[in-house]
Amino acid sequence: MSDPKKTATVDLSKGVSAAGLVDGGMMLGHVGDQDVVLVRSGDELFAVGANCTHYRGPLAEGLVVGDTIRCPLHHACFSLRTGEALRAPALDPIACWRVEREGELIFVRDKMQAVEQASAIPTSTRPSSIVIVGGGAAGVAAAEMIRREGYDGPLTMISADADPPVDRPNLSKDYLAGDAQDDWIPLWPAEFYAGKRIEMVLGRQVASIDSARRTIRLDDGSERSFGALLLATGADPVRLPIPGATSDRVMYLRSFADSRAIVERTKNARHVVIAGASFIGLEVAASLRARGIDVDVVAPESMPLERVMGVEVGRFVRSLHEAQGVTFHLGQTVKAVDGRSVTLSDGTTLDADFVVMGVGVRPATALAEQAGIAVDRGITVNEYLETNAAGIFAAGDVARWPDPHTGQRIRVEHWVVAERMGQVAARNMLGARERFDVVPFFWSQHYDASIKYVGHAEAWDAVQISGSLESLDCSVAYKRGDRTLAVATIGRDAESLESEVRMERTTSEG
Structure with a gap:
């Protein structure tokens, strides 16, 4: 170090x-x-x-x-x-x-001249063709790695989105705030995929998988055969059965099209209600405040992010938003939407030009379930990210894997984790036997505060804070006994990196 x-x-x-x-x-x-x-x-x-x-x-x-x-x-x-x-x-x-x-x-x-690195994976283990289902972080990182490793066979990416893969974290941050242009959002220009001979099939759903015949069928009736298949179907926004929530005043944020639609609506908006105090919900709140729009956040918990980061950090994040004019309605849920009127569970009504729902996501497992692939709160994979169906792998938000650092099977909804899973799955589809042992990492931006988080803590015994949250100079350790499960930092980037390396060197047995 x-x-x-x-x-x-x-x-x-x-x-x-x-x-x-x-x-x-x-x-x-x-x-x-x-x-x-x-x-x-x-x-x-x-x-x-x-x-x-x-x-x-x-x-x-x-x-x-x-x-x-x-x-x-x-x-x-x-x-x-x-x-x-x-x-x-x-x-x-x-x-x-x-x-x-x-x-x-x-x-x-x-x-020095760039030299293409020879792959260490034997060519004899490589599949006849590869299909990737999903155009998000895991899918695009896998496709890039497959070609980087020198695979020369047919490679197809199938995405339900009409847009090519985009830098999704930006959709709730700089792009929504108006600080990034449309042409900054695609991960690569269209010619990149053509140059890498990656067949992009956009705006299409995979209807079924036949693992015995090694084929998939698309929603237009066409079929594709595969030697290896990666399921990177991600997660879908939770859509609560709220009266009026199907109206054009209720919006979700998952795709580039979603973010563009919200941006368009902000042009004539003065007041927005956000349902959910998740990271996405709060980042949307910060971005809308940057546009001068009044924001109310409605959430059932007593403190934002308390379940993920504890009450101390949650209280601090709440204070950041309140200082920027965000109003919180905690311990409440949205019960009905009727035109401009949003009714909360305690009977309070709020006026809103539109509502953004940020109440979480669910892993998109239906395709795998229909194919008889093992599912348990996500697609179940082994340490090599392979499902119970030989030659079929899963990565990203949809995959639940055995984490050597916690000793538990976990599923994580973070962009960097999804990309790294895609990279490991790519090498393993080509015949490598590489264990996925990455320490999870994510970041979240709230005005001037950038929170970096390494590790994975679903429950902890103690929270140790070093430094000052208010001064944007601190580290927060989430501990169980003598073991540090996760570390969140603000203004201490080197310490975040050092924490990541320490965790990489520690497994649940270590």
Whole structure:
């Protein structure tokens, strides 16, 4: 691990003192007009691009772990030797430069040509064709990894969405707030899929799976055969049976089309009610406040996010929103929607131009159930993300896997986890036997407060807070006995990375 300190940028091509670079240390500089990070790992020296390829996070403020470097923003991981993006959310590599040492000086020389890495997976184990059902995080990360590993066979992605895969976390954050343009949201341009020979089938549902014949049937009656199949069907918004909730005044947020529709409605809106104080619901509240819209949040719990992050963090998040003008109606539910009138369970009525429902999601398991695939509050997979049907895998929000860190079978609804599952499932569909042992990670933005969370804690004995929530400088540990199950941080990105690495080195038996 490292505890990097950001330094003033220097011209690394002119030489810097080796004495100032300790093991695990980093130095931010430049070569020509490009920002570069010089890194020491053990006795080896590396120089790589200074910014993560996901959201351009400053890698010099990240963490060196062995021969890898991790981004402080969203925990992407890159190889220092090749620049390869080893773990999502970054999928594209960073550049590498040649490094030489002359006496006590280190020189960063020319940029190295990117070299396509040969796959370690034997070609003899590869399936005749691969079909991915779902166009979300797990599906697109799997497709990219399949091609990155050199698979040359037919590869098809089938998505019920009319849009190509998008950066879904942005739909409730920057895009909804008006800080991101439409063309920023797709993960890749359409020509990327054509260039990678990924057949994109958009706006189509898979109606059934025949695991014996190794075929799927689409809702238009057409069929596709597969050698390996990935179910990345994600989760669907919970739609409560509320009178009036089917009207055009009630909206959901799951797809790019959903977010665009909400943005369109905000153009003439002054007051919105949000049902649910989930992460999505609260991020929508923050985005609508950025547009100057009055927001009421209605939720049955006594404190927002209490079940996930505890009462202390929940109280703090509530105070952030209240300081921005959000009004909470806790211990309440939406009972009816009638035009502009929203009636709560205690009889209170609120005026609203429209309502956004954010009361949770359910894993989309119907397709798997119909095919006889094992389901238990999600599609059941083993440590290799394979279902009970040979050659059929599942990843993302829909999959429940045996987590070695908690000793439990868990299902997690987080973007980065879904992408990393897709990457592991991709390699395993090609014949690798790689266990999925990733420590879950997610982030949530609330105005100036960015909360990073690593681990998984469904229940805990104690919450230990170091620092100050109000000062946006703290870490919150969720513990059971002597074991730390999860850590949430605000303003302590390096500590979040360090917590992730510690958890990676600890299993439920350790």
